[in-house]
Amino acid sequence: MEMPWFFQVLDPYLIWGYRLFGPALLNFVLGTVILVALSLLLGEISALLASRAVRKYMDRIQGEASHYVRLSMDALAAGDRQAYEAANHLANEAFGKTFFLQVAQSGAFFWPAILALAWMQYRFFEVEFPVPFLGFTLGFIGMFILIYLLSFLLWKRVKTLFSPGRREQQTFHDPGHLQALRGEKPVPL
Amino acid sequence: MSRFTRKFMPLFLLTTLVLGAGLAYGQTAAQPGAQEAVKTVPAPAVAPVAPAAGPAAKMSKLEAAIAKTPQGTAKGQINPAAAPGFMGIPGAPHHLWLWYILWGVWVGWIFSSVGAFGGIMAGVGHISVFGLSDFSSSFKKTSPTLGKLLTDSIRTSNQYLVGLSALISSFTYYRMGRLVLPLGLCLAIGGILAGYLVPLLTVGKMNVSVYVGFFGIIVFAVAFVLFYETTPKGQEKKKAAKAAAKAFEEAHIKKSGQVSAEHAKGVQVTHWGLSRIAFTFYGQEFSFNPIWPLLGGFVINGISALIGVGGGFLYVPFLTSVAGLPMFIVAGTSALAVLVGMIVNIFNMMVIRQVPVDFLLIGTELVGIAIGSVLGPMTSKKIPDIWLKRIFVILAIYVGIGYLTKGFLGHSILPGM
Numbered sequence: 069m070e071m072p073w074f075f076q077v078l079d080p081y082l083i084w085g086y087r088l089f090g091p092a093l094l095n096f097v098l099g100t101v102i103l104v105a106l107s108l109l110l111g112e113i114s115a116l117l118a119s120r121a122v123r124k125y126m127d128r129i130q131g132e133a134s135h136y137v138r139l140s141m142d143a144l145a146a147g148d149r150q151a152y153e154a155a156n157h158l159a160n161e162a163f164g165k166t167f168f169l170q171v172a173q174s175g176a177f178f179w180p181a182i183l184a185l186a187w188m189q190y191r192f193f194e195v196e197f198p199v200p201f202l203g204f205t206l207g208f209i210g211m212f213i214l215i216y217l218l219s220f221l222l223w224k225r226v227k228t229l230f231s232p233g234r235r236e237q238q239t240f241h242d243p244g245h246l247q248a249l250r251g252e253k254p255v256p257l
Numbered sequence: 258m259s260r261f262t263r264k265f266m267p268l269f270l271l272t273t274l275v276l277g278a279g280l281a282y283g284q285t286a287a288q289p290g291a292q293e294a295v296k297t298v299p300a301p302a303v304a305p306v307a308p309a310a311g312p313a314a315k316m317s318k319l320e321a322a323i324a325k326t327p328q329g330t331a332k333g334q335i336n337p338a339a340a341p342g343f344m345g346i347p348g349a350p351h352h353l354w355l356w357y358i359l360w361g362v363w364v365g366w367i368f369s370s371v372g373a374f375g376g377i378m379a380g381v382g383h384i385s386v387f388g389l390s391d392f393s394s395s396f397k398k399t400s401p402t403l404g405k406l407l408t409d410s411i412r413t414s415n416q417y418l419v420g421l422s423a424l425i426s427s428f429t430y431y432r433m434g435r436l437v438l439p440l441g442l443c444l445a446i447g448g449i450l451a452g453y454l455v456p457l458l459t460v461g462k463m464n465v466s467v468y469v470g471f472f473g474i475i476v477f478a479v480a481f482v483l484f485y486e487t488t489p490k491g492q493e494k495k496k497a498a499k500a501a502a503k504a505f506e507e508a509h510i511k512k513s514g515q516v517s518a519e520h521a522k523g524v525q526v527t528h529w530g531l532s533r534i535a536f537t538f539y540g541q542e543f544s545f546n547p548i549w550p551l552l553g554g555f556v557i558n559g560i561s562a563l564i565g566v567g568g569g570f571l572y573v574p575f576l577t578s579v580a581g582l583p584m585f586i587v588a589g590t591s592a593l594a595v596l597v598g599m600i601v602n603i604f605n606m607m608v609i610r611q612v613p614v615d616f617l618l619i620g621t622e623l624v625g626i627a628i629g630s631v632l633g634p635m636t637s638k639k640i641p642d643i644w645l646k647r648i649f650v651i652l653a654i655y656v657g658i659g660y661l662t663k664g665f666l667g668h669s670i671l672p673g674m
Contacts, residue, residue, distance in 0.1 A: 072354065072617065074354075114627060115627075118627050118630060118631055121631040122369075122630065122631055122633075122634045124634075125634035125637070126634075136502065136584070137584050137585050139502055139505065139506055140583060140584060140585070141539060141583070141585060142505070142506075142509055143505050143509075144538070144539040144540070144541050144583060145539050145540060146505075146509055147540070147541070148505055149541075150501055151501055151502060151504070151505030152541075152583075153498075153501075153581070154497070154498040154499075154500075154501035154502045154505075155498075155501075155502040155505070156577055156581075156583060156584050157494075157498045157577070157578070158495075158498050158499065158502055159577075159584040159585075160573060160574060160577040160578065160584055161495075163573060163584060163588065164372055164373075164573070164574070165372065167372075167573070168368045168369060168372040168373065168375065169368070169369045169630060169633070169634070171368055171375070171419070172364075172365040172368035172369045172375065172626050172627070172629060172630030172633065173369075173627065173630045174421070175361070175365060175623040175624070175625075175626035175627040175630065176627035176630070178421050178623055179620055179621075179623035179624045179627060182417075182421075182616055182619050182620035182623055183616070183617070183620035183621070185616045185620070186615075186616035186617040186619075186620050189616055189617075
């Protein structure tokens with residue numbers, strides 16, 4: 069079976085990283101590291117573009133979710149069970165909207181990795197790496213996921229180092245009370 | 258749970274998956290009949306531009322199933338001379354990649370404007386639009402093994418498409434939420450049990466017609482929820498909730514932000530028992546019978562493993578509506594259950610059961626889903642939410658009837674299914 073035309077176009081470039089050195093294992097790891105880096109970079113860029121495009125809407129629905137979560141916490145603190153249940157119900161509904169938008173937006177991050185696996189499926193389907201002393205072997209999917217996971221964690225650490233405020237932005241529905249629970253200064257509502 | 262444990266639990270779970278996956282995959286591949294010898298990476302000296310060998314070269318399970326299928330041009334036969342399609346099978350449905358992207362756009366648009374129905378539509382794409390269900394059922398008499406393998410591939414593809422996308426959302430909520438450990442454990446145990454049992458009992462055993470029938474039932478369940486939300490009763494409930502929340506807000510607006518020492522304790526488990534687990538949060542006591550989250554985890558992850566859609570998004574409504582737990586702690590707890598469930602399902606289907614999937618199909622659909630996620634919020638301003646839901650109720654009923662009749666009567670009474 070032939071590769072699709074777009075893989076045929078990209079193939080000489082993607083395979084380049086797999087031919088830099090002599091040892092097969094080193095070549096495979098290095099080539100996959102380059103492929104994973106490309107996947108992460110492309111995924112990051114497209115996820116950034118996609119989130120920028122819906123930022124206003126996302127802020128609005130996340131704000132709605134935060135509002136009702138906060139309200140339900142207030143109602144709980146005040147011992148008002150009825151108000152708690154009402155706010156919790158609305159928080160659940162608002163949460164659903166943000167959840168599914170994020171589900172769809174995650175596609176922007178993962179598509180390069182899955183297409184990379186699709187290309188590897190054509191190239192390395194028969195490749196197996198024996199695991200020393202265990203008698204097992206590792207296929208191309210296992211190697212890709214392992215390298216992807218490690219690179220992802222490293223990439224996240226690098227990003228956090230260069231943008232320390234980022235982590236705070238992500239805690240969108242963390243009410244002031246919960247910051248207080250962690251011993252931080254509560255944010256006035 | 259310590260900060261360290263919280264931080265590294267996802268990493269530990271994923272690493273376990275990856276290592277386990279690789280080892281199990283290799284173990285199965287090394288068995289007689291799979292591959293004669295373990296090979297190492299070839300390092301060709303010159304970069305070939307010529308087409309490389311296709312995936313079919315090592316799809317031992319698929320290859321074996323194809324080999325057992327009678328050759329020819331009639332229905333239920335494989336014509337080796339035909340153009341390769343889905344997963345490289347000669348004569349299998351084949352579509353232009355742009356078509357996969359367009360379907361992904363539709364799925365992404367639904368996810369970002371209607372919600373859960375996006376997962377259903379992802380399945381409809383694989384089952385009906387791309388013709389995989391009919392192709393699979395054509396082997397019912399001539400090559401049941403191939404037919405069932407294709408059915409498994411359809412549901413695993415659904416799982417990849419929806420589960421992978423839900424992973425990032427789950428991580429985000431896991432980081433943000435508080436964890437009720439006994440609740441998370443009960444959900445996860447139920448989920449793991451289903452994730453183990455369902456593939457064990459169904460992989461390689463389920464006809465596409467049965468799968469489509471079950472899919473129809475799920476579509477009807479979603480249609481019912483959507484329909485209820487559009488009825489006067491459903492609308493009234495929402496209005497009443499808003500009114501109660503507003504009344505509370507107005508009465509307490511100046512008091513918020515004050516946290517007493519009692520509230521600052523967070524989640525405190527006060528009672529562990531076989532029939533009752535209790536914890537306090539914000540000065541209020543919550544309790545649940547462990548059987549319910551166990552059962553909930555089993556059913557929810559069971560649906561996910563069987564159909565390939567659902568799963569993750571059902572945990573939060575289950576815990577807030579059925580168990581009455583606070584949304585804030587539910588988000589983190591359910592995210593843990595989603596993560597564990599997905600790891601077990603994908604590990605079982607993809608690695609232990611070696612169900613082949615078409616990564617090209619999934620990847621191109623994900624591109625479309627990303628585009629659709631941007632289009633959804635743009636159009637949501639122009640179409641009222643209630644009308645959107647009504648439209649999808651009609652669509653869900655159509656799809657539900659189509660799949661139920663196709664699955665359980667043998668043919669769909671509605672066209673296009």
